[in-house]
Amino acid sequence: MNSPDAEFEAVIGLEIHVQLSTETKMFCGCRLSFGDPPNTHTCPICLGHPGVLPVPNRRAIEYALLIAAALGCEVAPSSIFHRKNYFYPDNPKAYQISQFDVPIASGGNLAGVRIHRAHLEEDAAKMIHVGTSGRIQGSDASLVDFNRAGTPLVEIVTEPDLTSGAQVREWGQLLRATVRQLGVSDVNMEEGSLRCDANVSIRPKGSDQLGTKTEMKNMNSFRFLERGIEAEIERQTGILRNGGQVVQETLHFDPATGELHPLRSKEEAHDYRYMPEPDLVPVAPDSGMLEAAAAALPELPEAREARYRDELGIQEGAARLMSVETAWAEFFEGMLESEPEIEPKVAANWLTGELAAELRRQDDISLGSSPVTPANLARLVGMVQAKRVSNASAKDVLVKMVSEGADPEQVVVGEGLEQISDSGELESIVDAVIEANPGPAGEVLGGNEKAIGALVGAVMKEAGGRVDGGEVNRLLRERLTAD
Amino acid sequence: MDSGGILGLTGAETAGALESGEIASDEVIGAWDRAAASDDLNSWLWLPEAREQEEATGAPVAIKDIFCTEGIPTTAGSRILEGYLPPYDSTAVAKLRAAGLPVLGKTNMDEFAMGSSNENSAFGPVLNPWDRTRVPGGSSGGSAACVAGGTALWALGTDTGGSIRQPAALCGIVGLKPTYGAISRFGMIAFASSLDQCGPLTTNVTDAAMLLSILEGRDPLDSTSTGIPGGIVPPEGEDLSGLTFGVPRSFLEKGVDPGVGDVFERSLTEIESLGGTVVEVELPHAELGISAYYILAPAEASTNLSRYDGVRYGMRVEERDLVEMYEQTRSLGFGREVKRRIMLGTYALSSGYYDAYYARAQRVRTLIARDFETAFEQVDFVVTPTSPSVAFEIGEKVGDPWTMYLNDLFTVPMSLAGIPAISIPAGLSEPAGGGPELPVGLQLAAPAYGEQKLLNASIALEKSIGFEGRTGEVGR
Amino acid sequence: MIDREQVAHVARLARLKLSEEEAGEFAVELSAILDHVDLLASVDTDGVEPTTHVVELVNVLREDVPGIELTVQQATANAPESEDGAFRVPSPQAEA
Ligand SMILES: [Mg+2]
Ligand SMILES: [Zn+2]
Numbered sequence A: 001m002n003s004p005d006a007e008f009e010a011v012i013g014l015e016i017h018v019q020l021s022t023e024t025k026m027f028c029g030c031r032l033s034f035g036d037p038p039n040t041h042t043c044p045i046c047l048g049h050p051g052v053l054p055v056p057n058r059r060a061i062e063y064a065l066l067i068a069a070a071l072g073c074e075v076a077p078s079s080i081f082h083r084k085n086y087f088y089p090d091n092p093k094a095y096q097i098s099q100f101d102v103p104i105a106s107g108g109n110l111a112g113v114r115i116h117r118a119h120l121e122e123d124a125a126k127m128i129h130v131g132t133s134g135r136i137q138g139s140d141a142s143l144v145d146f147n148r149a150g151t152p153l154v155e156i157v158t159e160p161d162l163t164s165g166a167q168v169r170e171w172g173q174l175l176r177a178t179v180r181q182l183g184v185s186d187v188n189m190e191e192g193s194l195r196c197d198a199n200v201s202i203r204p205k206g207s208d209q210l211g212t213k214t215e216m217k218n219m220n221s222f223r224f225l226e227r228g229i230e231a232e233i234e235r236q237t238g239i240l241r242n243g244g245q246v247v248q249e250t251l252h253f254d255p256a257t258g259e260l261h262p263l264r265s266k267e268e269a270h271d272y273r274y275m276p277e278p279d280l281v282p283v284a285p286d287s288g289m290l291e292a293a294a295a296a297l298p299e300l301p302e303a304r305e306a307r308y309r310d311e312l313g314i315q316e317g318a319a320r321l322m323s324v325e326t327a328w329a330e331f332f333e334g335m336l337e338s339e340p341e342i343e344p345k346v347a348a349n350w351l352t353g354e355l356a357a358e359l360r361r362q363d364d365i366s367l368g369s370s371p372v373t374p375a376n377l378a379r380l381v382g383m384v385q386a387k388r389v390s391n392a393s394a395k396d397v398l399v400k401m402v403s404e405g406a407d408p409e410q411v412v413v414g415e416g417l418e419q420i421s422d423s424g425e426l427e428s429i430v431d432a433v434i435e436a437n438p439g440p441a442g443e444v445l446g447g448n449e450k451a452i453g454a455l456v457g458a459v460m461k462e463a464g465g466r467v468d469g470g471e472v473n474r475l476l477r478e479r480l481t482a483d
Numbered sequence B: 001m002d003s004g005g006i007l008g009l010t011g012a013e014t015a016g017a018l019e020s021g022e023i024a025s026d027e028v029i030g031a032w033d034r035a036a037a038s039d040d041l042n043s044w045l046w047l048p049e050a051r052e053q054e055e056a057t058g059a060p061v062a063i064k065d066i067f068c069t070e071g072i073p074t075t076a077g078s079r080i081l082e083g084y085l086p087p088y089d090s091t092a093v094a095k096l097r098a099a100g101l102p103v104l105g106k107t108n109m110d111e112f113a114m115g116s117s118n119e120n121s122a123f124g125p126v127l128n129p130w131d132r133t134r135v136p137g138g139s140s141g142g143s144a145a146c147v148a149g150g151t152a153l154w155a156l157g158t159d160t161g162g163s164i165r166q167p168a169a170l171c172g173i174v175g176l177k178p179t180y181g182a183i184s185r186f187g188m189i190a191f192a193s194s195l196d197q198c199g200p201l202t203t204n205v206t207d208a209a210m211l212l213s214i215l216e217g218r219d220p221l222d223s224t225s226t227g228i229p230g231g232i233v234p235p236e237g238e239d240l241s242g243l244t245f246g247v248p249r250s251f252l253e254k255g256v257d258p259g260v261g262d263v264f265e266r267s268l269t270e271i272e273s274l275g276g277t278v279v280e281v282e283l284p285h286a287e288l289g290i291s292a293y294y295i296l297a298p299a300e301a302s303t304n305l306s307r308y309d310g311v312r313y314g315m316r317v318e319e320r321d322l323v324e325m326y327e328q329t330r331s332l333g334f335g336r337e338v339k340r341r342i343m344l345g346t347y348a349l350s351s352g353y354y355d356a357y358y359a360r361a362q363r364v365r366t367l368i369a370r371d372f373e374t375a376f377e378q379v380d381f382v383v384t385p386t387s388p389s390v391a392f393e394i395g396e397k398v399g400d401p402w403t404m405y406l407n408d409l410f411t412v413p414m415s416l417a418g419i420p421a422i423s424i425p426a427g428l429s430e431p432a433g434g435g436p437e438l439p440v441g442l443q444l445a446a447p448a449y450g451e452q453k454l455l456n457a458s459i460a461l462e463k464s465i466g467f468e469g470r471t472g473e474v475g476r
Numbered sequence C: 001m002i003d004r005e006q007v008a009h010v011a012r013l014a015r016l017k018l019s020e021e022e023a024g025e026f027a028v029e030l031s032a033i034l035d036h037v038d039l040l041a042s043v044d045t046d047g048v049e050p051t052t053h054v055v056e057l058v059n060v061l062r063e064d065v066p067g068i069e070l071t072v073q074q075a076t077a078n079a080p081e082s083e084d085g086a087f088r089v090p091s092p093q094a095e096a
Helices: A058-070 A165-182 A222-241 A287-296 A301-310 A316-324 A326-338 A344-361 A374-385 A391-404 A408-414 A423-436 A438-445 A449-462 A469-481 B003-007 B011-020 B025-037 B091-098 B141-148 B165-171 B205-215 B258-273 B286-307 B322-333 B336-349 B355-378 B401-408 B412-417 B451-465 B468-473 C004-013 C020-042 C072-076
Strands: A008-019 A082-085 A095-098 A105-110 A113-122 A126-130 A141-145 A152-158 A194-204 A214-219 A250-254 A259-262 B044-046 B061-064 B103-107 B154-159 B174-177 B197-202 B244-247 B277-280 B381-385 B421-429 B438-445 C086-090
Touching: A008 A165, A008 A222, A058 A105, A058 A113, A058 A152, A058 A165, A058 A287, A082 B286, A095 A113, A105 A165, A165 A194, A165 A222, A165 A301, A165 A316, A165 A326, A194 A222, A214 A222, A222 A250, A222 A259, A301 A316, A301 A326, A316 A326, A316 A344, A326 A344, A326 A374, A344 A374, A344 A391, A374 A391, A374 A408, A391 A408, A423 A438, A423 A449, A423 A469, A438 A449, A438 A469, A449 A469, B003 B025, B011 B025, B011 B205, B025 B103, B044 B141, B061 B091, B061 B141, B091 B103, B091 B154, B091 B205, B103 B141, B141 B154, B141 B165, B141 B197, B154 B174, B154 B205, B165 B174, B165 B421, B165 B438, B174 B205, B174 B451, B197 B205, B205 B421, B205 B451, B244 B258, B244 B355, B258 B277, B258 B381, B258 B421, B258 B438, B258 B451, B286 B336, B286 B355, B286 B401, B286 B412, B286 C020, B322 C086, B336 B355, B336 C004, B336 C020, B355 B381, B355 B412, B355 C020, B381 B451, B401 C020, B421 B451, B438 B451, C004 C020
Parallel strands: A214 A250, B061 B103, B061 B154, B244 B277, B244 B381
Antiparallel strands: A008 A152, A008 A194, A082 A095, A105 A113, A113 A152, A126 A141, A141 C086, A194 A214, A250 A259, B044 B103, B154 B197, B174 B197, B174 B421, B381 B438, B421 B438
């Protein structure tokens, strides 16, 4: 890992809030929503009316168990809910129901980063600040929308095992892919269904003591988080190098300016007065619930990457992309399913190389909205592999597949792109080219190997790309070394 | 049947007369509406101005103003909820309505159920129908006074540390606190969630059983609700043979007024004359009940009452600054006792004090519950006076919180243990300072879910004590 | 014992504004109550499990099925102040 400086190293821990994609909220039957008009999904419970009581959503517990299983956590035989008390308009009861000393899951590991704990809690409402500037500071009033209030969250807390912004981004993407693979969350950072806070501190290299940490809140992409962390590491290193002291505070990183601002300056020391929630009974997952979670566990990105790399021989970059991005993995698996005889490595190259490039070239089409189906791409790869179509022609076919959603079989047959497999026909083209290019032919005969390239090009041109370059090469050599 | 005739019927009799067609729904409702309107004890915080056609299978029920009632003002006796119209019905009220028992009105109470005298209501004290210079007890003071005063047949109350049993005792009626979880708490404005329990206040044991049988049951909206296994049937009992009653003598030494003590001893004699056996039991930790309670209940209350912040409902003091708005709203909206308990509870939960106060009180609570378990290995019931004294004078104890808190000395341990307990009128006694005789309550407690046994024993005692008739005379 | 400074701190946590007089009275009253409560320290509670509530249930859960929601009008009907279907509150900016 790249450290900030030869003298210092960064110590980073993450707190990730994952909004679960249940149908209804954590403790009431209101629907989850995003972008709906304010307060269109509320009830007395999520508005914190007098007299209401919470009842936990079974599916939220099941999703939490799935996350626990995916992260290799230990599930508490009996975990309890606590009240976390603080006043804020987005917190309708003035306490958040969360878990405190006995979280549902603890201890775990994802790609070498230890998971400290994962616990269930409810989300807060959304506040819009109105007034002159639109920012909190200097605004006159805030409008509170309780649609989000009570959305089930799993908060995942890592040990401080990360050491750089880049590592945080990479690991964060892996975590996001893992949770997405479980199907328990949309994990969309821009919409806030995945939110990541980072605790950053610096210490002399080799020290086992932790320095004073600052907290970076809620960045809406891992790229920004990476940049924010790098900026913060630099800032803290600068302070320490000048003999200063880091002050514990919460920071906001502005990606537009690259600057760090303290978020709340006059915040009083928190005293959340945690107490066991008397309105709820413990969650004690029975063997049925635990077995169901284990059985529902899909192949996870970390394992998938290893399998692609080690068993299918796929290059590391492609294996990583197809593991972290669920859509790519699904596309890839779909290709292998529809054409089982194609070479996985070749299929992966066509997908993450050729198709990805063509999609990018044609208006940055996303894989999800691309008209190319896994079956169609697999068929194209199959034709290349069977030498029915040349690599070069196949690339032309792919362009049409992306732009028109064309069927590869139809394009190949319709445009006569099928490779010339009749060796008599190819041989006559080769002979004609040798005859038409006595210069290069003579050079090859004279021992200049390089001169063969011009002849290969000429044959390909003559054949309209419908030939295999290797085969042409072989034939030319045969002719030009013949006595 | 004329209005007076209807008002003279018990709940069971009213149901019978309605079923046989002897009287009509609107006659019953009308008679009780007029009776409620005639109240001069400040029992009511809300009575309907007009009533839509409602079908009744029994007399309408007085509802403590701590139960949310859809579209009907609900204040919990606090200014902070002034103007609040709940968008939903509490489960208890919904069950009563579904059973054909309409809401008669909402009754006065100590603010957020914090009090033993009803002097902590933001809407003025309630007067005791036996002596209007005295308190009716609390916190369900309005519910007790209207039933004893004859402006309601029966009422719903809540009991956190004695808030049904103590006012029932001071007003000479029956009050039952069921097992924790027997009745749903959904829609019942929370004071101390782990202790709060809803229950009936009635003129007689049969009516208490009738309301309980309607109210009890597991509610999917309350995770902590269980109902009563086997349900409740009309109580029957002529004698107490084969039953053992335990008296925690050393606990009672902690302070019972002599007059109350005399009535209590007569009750024990009554029990024996009905064939029951009276023995002594030990409840070694019961005397710590008040101390544990005055940590646990305020701690829970401090977080339960944090939602009254001027944002979504209720009162708000307009301020430009948010924190200022919170502080002004809550300081003006809450009364003195509520603020005192919020302070106490916040302190007990605050960093550095949690273990010394809250966690320790929770452990003492465990010890108290164990005391009862041990006692119930030897006896069927534990009996005590409900309250150490008869109704005291308005203003008499307001200056000294701890003295006021001691009113609940004998009722709090059962609340901490979560077990059912009933107060039935046991007789009359002169107040310590002299004056006309006032009611004394006898408390019987049973193991969890022992309500039916409790009601059967109570009805046998009720018949032999013969207090029932006298209750009806008060205020009518 | 609880002194005036602690009273002020606790009042702040509880979002209560106390007058000088009230703060002084609360210090006295709360101290008196805590003196009685200190009786709790006289019992041995080592190894005794704390009771959060007396109901011995676990896994009381609801199915993930939508229930009845309020309309925006119902939701904001009790609001001291609302605007465009949202609850309006003073800005949470730090105190001046
Ligand atoms: Mg959290
Ligand atoms: Zn809701």
